[in-house]
Every structure is written in C-alpha cells, then in structure tokens.
Amino acid sequence: MFDLKHYLAEKRRSINTALDQWCGETDSPSRIVQAMRYSLTAGGKRLRPILCLAAAEAVGGDPDAALVPACALEMIHTYSLIHDDLPAMDDDDLRRGRPTSHIQFDEATALLAGDALLTMAFEILAKEGDPAGGDPARRMRIIHEIAAAAGYQGMIEGQMRDMAAEGAALDAASLAEMHSLKTGALIRASVAAGAISGGADPARIEDLTQYAGRIGLAFQVADDILNVEGDPGVMGKAAGTDRDRKKSTYPALLGLEGSRRFSLRLVEEALHAIAGFDGGADPLRAIARYIIERKR
C-alpha cells in the first residue's frame, strides 16, 4: 500500500531544503531577501512542486532532476499569492495564519518581493542544476511552458477574470474557465515540466496534462467546499469569506452535495487519464484522491 503521508513529507523536505539554498542567506540583512523568505517559508502545501516531482517519477525520470523546475513553480505560486493579497487586489491581512507580506513588511516591499520571486524562478531555471538531463532544448521547453502558464494567457488572465467577476454570478462554464486559467494553468505546467524533465513523449505529456486539468479544478471545488464548512483553526484562515465577498463558487452553483459529486467525478477522470501508467504513477493517483479529502 502506497504511503502518501510519508511521500508528501519526504518531498516537502527535499523541496524546502532546495528552496532554502536558493533563496539567499538565512541571515541576510537585505530586506527584500527577508520578505522573499518570509513568504516562501510560510508553510505552504507545496502542491505544485510535489506534482512536478511526481510527474517526473510517473514517466520513469529522476525526481531529483526535476527539483529546479519544482522550486521555480513554488516561487511563482508564492509571488502570485503575495500580489493577490495586496490592497489593490484581495486586500487580505492573513495568509496561512500569519500576517500577509504587506502587513508584515510594507506594501512596496511586498510588491517587490513578489517581483523578485517571479524573476528568481527564471534565474534558477536558467542556471542551477540540470532539470532536463543535459538536454538544453528540453530545458528551454520547460522554461517556456512555465512562463506561458504564468503569463497573460494563463494565470494572469485568470486573475483579471476573477476580479472582473467579483459581485457577478458566473455560470458553470465561465467559473471553470476562470479557474482553469487562474490556478489550472500553473498546475498543468507543474506536471508538464516534471514530465518533460523526465523525458516523456508527447502522448504521455498530454495524458498528464489531462490529469492535471482535472485535479486542478477538483482542488478549487474542494477549496470552495472548505470555505463553506471548513474549520478555520485547521485551515489557518477564515471560513465563509467567499459568501461575504459575493464570489462565484461551486457550492453556490451546485450546492454542497452537487459540488462533492462534481469533485469526485473530476478525480475519477484524472485517474482515467493516467490509467495506462505503471506503478510509478501511484503518487499521482494518491494525490488525486487526497486533493478532495484534505481538511485545509
């Protein structure tokens, strides 16, 4: 029986060690390094980097070789949270139970810490380690995949739509498309980057991208459900905030029971997409199930 808890803990440890090495000295006097480290070490789930490593493993690659793109993806995810929390965007004071960056430091520092983490992602992709087994063309594909997913046709367009939709009621298709851009694009890129690093052929990359699209949306549906009925003490953030902000959510569209059924169906489709993979994909299978069972 595959032990997911152990697997996640082990991957988180190697990701955290790698992030720690790349993100400046622990005792750096530089305020920008302090702000970058503050958000990068705030105890995130490390979902994107773990998916990247697990995808490399699923195609028979060396997960350690995918550590550079894995860390770059976490830096990009962290930058997006810092900017999302700013007063001009969601104006959040708390993230994972701690003051957000602009509360802990100041708004300008938070803005620049986000910029710096985004930039650093590409710095390590172009310099450190060798995430693609010595094949520079493969490495360039990884950089392009991640940049495109994070950019104006991916995550950033999703953030624009999320803001535009606040207060309005989206239908199911528009809500899915918004999530597919805002969080789905980077999750798909995480799996694709790992698969490219592991030397997968195009058909396998496509299967894994299908998998990632489904679990990315399932993750959002589960998030919406947690926002309704989650325990703020366990989640490290307030519940009920979506309703207060009049955000479009799956529970509002489908009800709680309908949302649960929808997330289950998405996980089944994700598992189906990688049904042809061998035991190397067991971590991905376990992660798919975990995503809708988690409590935070």
Add this chain to the structure above:
Amino acid sequence: MFDLKHYLAEKRRSINTALDQWCGETDSPSRIVQAMRYSLTAGGKRLRPILCLAAAEAVGGDPDAALVPACALEMIHTYSLIHDDLPAMDDDDLRRGRPTSHIQFDEATALLAGDALLTMAFEILAKEGDPAGGDPARRMRIIHEIAAAAGYQGMIEGQMRDMAAEGAALDAASLAEMHSLKTGALIRASVAAGAISGGADPARIEDLTQYAGRIGLAFQVADDILNVEGDPGVMGKAAGTDRDRKKSTYPALLGLEGSRRFSLRLVEEALHAIAGFDGGADPLRAIARYIIERKR
C-alpha cells in the same frame, strides 16, 4: 561620419515592430493585453534594446539575431516603470506625458500588467526566434544574465535602496551603488546579452560590461541634471521633482558644473573601455556621447 539619429530611428523601428508582434493582438479584447500594450507603446527611448543590438554588432554578430533579448529587456524595463509608478511606490500620475498605467486602467490591472510583461520577457526568450545563433547554452546564459540583473541582487535591490534613501542624504559611493543596482544592472545585462548573442569571448564581454556600467551611471547623472534644468515640455514630465521629494542627486552632491564634469569623465571611461573595438562599435561610441547631450 556615423549618423546616430538615423541609426537610432532605424533600430527603434525594428524593435517596435518586433514588440508589436509579440505583445498580443492590436485589437485584443483582453484588458490585460490592452494595459501591456499601453505601457509598451508609450514612446520610450528604447535605450536598453538598442544597446543590446549595438553590442551584438560591436562584436561582429548579427543585430537581428539579438532582437529577442532586446525586446525582452524592454518588457522588463517597462514592467519596472509600471510598478515604480504605483501608489505604494513613487505614486506618479504621469509618465512620458501620459497617464500612468494605474491612472489609465486601475491599480490591480497595472500591477498585473507589470507582472505579465516580466513573465512575457522570459516566455519570448525561451521560445521565439533564436537569439544565440543556434547555441542553446549561449541562449541559457542570456536568460540567466537578464534574470539575475532584474532580480533581488540587481534592479529590485536597487529599488529597495532607492526607497530606503528617500529623505536621507546619500554619499557619493552609496548613490553610485544604488544607481548601479537600480538601473545599471539591466543596462549592463542589455550589453552583455547582445554580446553573448553575437558570440563574443569573455574578455570582450567584460570590456562591454565596463562600458555599460559607465554609461549607465552617466545616464543617471544626466537625468539628475535634466531634472534641475530640463524643459518639462521637451521631457514630457515635470522638472524639480527630485528636490521636492528630497531625493539624493548628483547636482545636490557635486553641483551642476561638477555633475557635468563627472558625466563627461564617465563617458570618456566608457569610450576607453571599448577603445580596442573596430568600427562595428561606432554606434556604441555615439550612444555614449548622446547619453549626456540629450534633452529628455
């Protein structure tokens, strides 16, 4: 006699054409694309991309092959201006005679347009064209050079120091170091990226980096002088703003005459650094002189 005016106009044309192709459709309904284009087409001097192309030429390379890094550098420069103008930073309403991005659009859109331009720089570096004559290792070096210059040990650290210094009187060494990070790092990377793209050996790259360090600082000294005695109508921005904001400037430290002598000396040192180059470096020589003679 080398005709700089013609050279600059020609390079600007090819840079603007390339930027236009890469930055989404002209009639895109996407608000983020509109905001990206608004700032990217605001009529900048295109100093960084021109330096990149001229450096490629100076080492005997094909300047057209350096168009991708040239445009990436302009995207990064533009993103830094958008974020710099935000209320949390310099809180400027006007840039190049037009409303800044957060005035024309809104703060969240300006923030995300900056993020999107930074991300797009790396997207085109990893995908479009072939800025390094088919040598992927060289191309990776260009990406790394640009990311490091734009990041927490380069431009962003410079912005942090600039903010920290507001209201305080910096000495000449601290002022030079701040500029060397805030604007110098990206100017040095512009020349280095062009040189790498053109196939330069390390000694030539080092000479060109020396050149760029000097003209980068000369540019700032000239900016400080223009801020005291420039014509707001010609510059497209207000004069006297540095004094109003109690910014540390060269005229305050060295006086106007002393600042002029200092900028002249920097240009002489820049020319000395590339004295061993042939006529291919004439554009760089003319740009060095132009930088302290310009009126805006």
